[in-house]
Amino acid sequence: MSELVGARATAARQTTSTQARYNRIAPYYDLTEALLEPIFSRWRRKLWAMVGGGRVLEVGVGTGKNLRYHPPEAEVTGVDLSDRMLQQARRKAAKLGRPVELRAMDVQELEFPDGSFDAAVATFVFCSVPDPLRGLRELARVVRPGGQIVLLEHVRVDRPAIIGQLMDMLDPLLVRMTGAHINRRTAENVRRAGLEVERVENRAPLGLVKLIVARPADTSHPG
Numbered sequence: 741m742s743e744l745v746g747a748r749a750t751a752a753r754q755t756t757s758t759q760a761r762y763n764r765i766a767p768y769y770d771l772t773e774a775l776l777e778p779i780f781s782r783w784r785r786k787l788w789a790m791v792g793g794g795r796v797l798e799v800g801v802g803t804g805k806n807l808r809y810h811p812p813e814a815e816v817t818g819v820d821l822s823d824r825m826l827q828q829a830r831r832k833a834a835k836l837g838r839p840v841e842l843r844a845m846d847v848q849e850l851e852f853p854d855g856s857f858d859a860a861v862a863t864f865v866f867c868s869v870p871d872p873l874r875g876l877r878e879l880a881r882v883v884r885p886g887g888q889i890v891l892l893e894h895v896r897v898d899r900p901a902i903i904g905q906l907m908d909m910l911d912p913l914l915v916r917m918t919g920a921h922i923n924r925r926t927a928e929n930v931r932r933a934g935l936e937v938e939r940v941e942n943r944a945p946l947g948l949v950k951l952i953v954a955r956p957a958d959t960s961h962p963g
């Protein structure tokens with residue numbers, strides 16, 4: 741019990757520091773990623789082409805880099821921990837004329853009722869969520885049974901093993917510097933969160949970036 745309380749307190753502290761970090765870097769965030777964005781934008785376009793219409797939740801919407809790829813037939817709600825990242829996203833939405841609802845919210849504690857969405861999407865988010873299992877369970881809860889969860893995430897490289905070991909060694913330093921983990925096993929976490937993984941595709945050499953497609957587990961036929 742006290743272990744659980746301790747873990748929750750640590751996660752709360754890390755959440756506050758993640759929020760402060762993204763608030764700090766929000767004005768420069770797009771600039772820092774400008775060199776990689778031509779590659780990212782190809783992945784973003786392909787990902788959103790897989791998401792149909794209906795009610796879609798984008799978590800960790802950031803500065804709104806995905807807004808231009810949102811399907812016009814979808815009714816999208818975007819949430820983020822950082823008000824200042826959301827400020828940038830609001831500007832982008834206005835510029836693009838995108839009708840998106842943007843709200844400050846923690847993916848670990850979503851304020852939506854069960855089954856509120858047909859799909860949920862996150863790109864490069866679960867590396868910096870302090871308790872990723874809690875966040876993924878929240879996605880499982882707010883997406884309706886049979887709905888879709890699509891993630892694009894950089895993850896730990898398992899083969900060659902030496903790369904994974906290096907990532908493990910460097911992770912504490914990188915977390916201190918950037919707030920993001922480089923050795924998350926996100927596909928495994930998706931399974932551990934009780935979601936049914938439909939497919940996992942490598943999007944970068946060595947499987948450094950993965951597309952993960954999952955669904956909330958079907959609980960309609962217990963036993």
Ligand SMILES: C[S@@+](CC[C@H](N)C(=O)[O-])C[C@H]1O[C@@H](n2cnc3c(N)ncnc32)[C@H](O)[C@@H]1O
Pocket residue numbers: 755758759762799800801802803804805806819820821822825845846847848862863864865868869870
């Ligand atoms: C690396 S940025 C990615 C932003 C955007 N998805 C993209 O692809 O450009 C990670 C984003 O996740 C947000 N984030 C981190 N932890 C979060 C949490 N617990 N709940 C909601 N958003 C979170 C950060 O504020 C930040 O905007």
